[in-house]
Amino acid sequence: MNAPTPRIAIIGAGPGGLTCARILQRQGIPVTVHDLDASRTSRNQGGTLDMHPGTGQHALRAAGLWDAFTALSRPEGEQMRLVSRDGRVLIDAVPAQDGRGKPEIDRGQLRDLLLDSLEPGTVRWGHQLTHAEPLGEGTHRLHFADGSTAEADLVVGADGAWSKVRRLVSDATPVYTGVTFVETGLDDADHRHPERAALTGNGTMMALDNNQGIIAQRNSGGHIRVYIGMRTDEDWYQRRNLDLNDNQAVREALLKEFTGWGDDLLGFITDTDTDTDTGYTNRPLHALPVPHTWPHTQGVTLLGDAAHLMSPFSGMGANLAMRDGADLAAALIEHPSTDDAITAYEDILFPRSSEAAEGAAEGINSAFAPDSATQALAHMTRDQ
Ligand SMILES: Cc1cc2nc3c(=O)[nH]c(=O)nc-3n(C[C@H](O)[C@H](O)[C@H](O)COP(=O)(O)OP(=O)(O)OC[C@H]3O[C@@H](n4cnc5c(N)ncnc54)[C@H](O)[C@@H]3O)c2cc1C
Structure with a gap:
């Protein structure tokens, strides 16, 4: 049986x-x-x-x-740019279109x-x-x-x-890794945010410095997803009495955190589409x-x-x-x-x-x- x-x-x-x-x-x-x-x-x-x-x-x-x-x-989405905190492209790795890559x-x-x-x-x-x-x-x-x-x-x-x-x-x-991403995004980036779109390229743009980072990733449909990363306490926003639903307050707090970074990169924080539903989402990163x-x-x-x-x-x-x-x-x-x-x-x-x-x-x-x-x-x- x-x-x-x-x-x-x-x-x-x-x-x-x-x-x-x-x-x-x-x-x-x-x-x-x-x-x-x-x-x-x-x-x-x-x-x-x-x-x-x-x-x-x-x-x-x-x-x-x-x-x-x-x-x-999107095979072209494999492009990876490393940018300095003042907005200079240091490395622009464009994938070979030989079908052996890591398409997005x-x-x-x-x-x-x-x-x-x-x-x-x-x-x-x-x-x-x-x-x-x-x-x-x-x-x-x-x-x-x-x-x-x-x-x-x-x-x-x-x-x-x-x-x-x-x-x-x-x-x-899961345990907190010590790093939090604040996620935001740019809609219709090529038309509404052409400077940010140009710096992002077809794939991922990453600027990292001194426990902080700004990472932008091109999605389909002209959308760019942005992660503003910080090594910080998990309750960083509470310590600053910050209401995460108050877009203007979050934007000002992030600008303060990223003092000294170039305007081209700060634009990824300020150019967000607050007239759409993008806003800012707090994402503490955890690991097992x-x-x-x-x-x-x-x-x-x-x-x-x-x-x-x-x-x-x-x-x-x-x-x-x-x-x-x-x-x-x-x-x-x-x-x-x-x-x-x-x-x-x-x-x-x-x-x-x-x-x-x-x-x-x-x-x-x-x-x-x-x-x-x-x-x-x-x-x-x-x-x-
Ligand atoms: C910012 C960020 C960027 C990332 N980028 C990449 C990347 O570039 N490449 C990559 O490979 N990975 C990436 N990852 C990791 C990736 O997102 C996850 O590892 C992946 O989604 C895990 O897949 P999963 O199927 O295990 O779980 P999940 O995708 O988390 O799916 C779990 C599902 O379970 C459901 N669920 C949860 N609890 C319950 C419940 N109690 N009852 C019923 N249903 C439940 C949820 O609704 C969900 O649909 C990234 C993660 C983050 C945070």
Whole structure:
């Protein structure tokens, strides 16, 4: 007699969870994804991501979505500029258009691509997991904020930085890295903000100096996303009695923080589109301790940020989440026993994510250091 098909519940419809679901479904393995968002359109998905060959690109191919991805992606978005704090372009790395690079895609486009590839009804929107209750032998009862419940033989925690599934396997919680990004943006930049658009180029512009940074990234549709980064206390705005909803006050506070920076760069702080909904969003950056592993636990595993939240200075978070999703799906396809599949997957996951997380910690510490301008120049000169 065949073993009954395990009930697989993925918590989180981010890039990692959706990749896993897509690959399982392609092999005819039933899966359900639960996400707290009310619908696929209820939240802006944020900036742009570059897809790396061994991780994000591998996952897209395994998901059968490579051609659809290349139709949407922006290979020219790989351009990377290093700018001094007075606004001079120090390095302008333009990618070779040989098809072997790391093309960019908007996060929203990537999510739509993955969502559209799933069978209708796969994602249960408005399902915020509050906790998962072990019932024995690897089965869990999932409890959602709306009072509903579901049972699963495998719970996949793809629920991001503040994962609720993680509690089943680990006591670790994310720790503040010491760096905060304040995010803002420029709409229709080529027309409304031509000087900022010219300095940004087609990809990413980065100016780093003395524990501070201004980073601008071109998204599709003429939008430029801006991150104003500072090594600072997590409650920096409270100490300044700053209301984060008061755009004018935030702008003045940031200008004060960046005293001495050139006007071309300060324009990324002041030229924001306050007549649209852009405003300023405070984003303290957190990371899980490195390495983050857990004892094998029947009926549950983690992927992506839930498993290895790291600073964005690895440039790998979404890429790793997708590769994790692809590897977990491959293990479940290959191994008849769910337990064996989890073990095989975690054997790959732990060393890979530890190495990347170490790199991300080093990356953020060198990008936000007293001598970050010198370090960034040396780093990018080496990579030329
Ligand atoms: C400023 C910044 C820039 C970045 N740039 C890059 C980059 O250039 N390249 C790159 O590869 N990575 C980048 N990253 C990292 C990347 O965003 C993450 O690593 C990636 O999104 C992780 O994917 P995930 O699927 O694990 O989780 P997420 O994308 O966080 O998705 C988790 C999903 O789970 C849902 N969820 C959460 N809690 C619950 C719950 N209790 N119940 C139900 N659903 C829940 C959420 O709604 C969400 O849809 C960046 C991160 C930041 C902060």
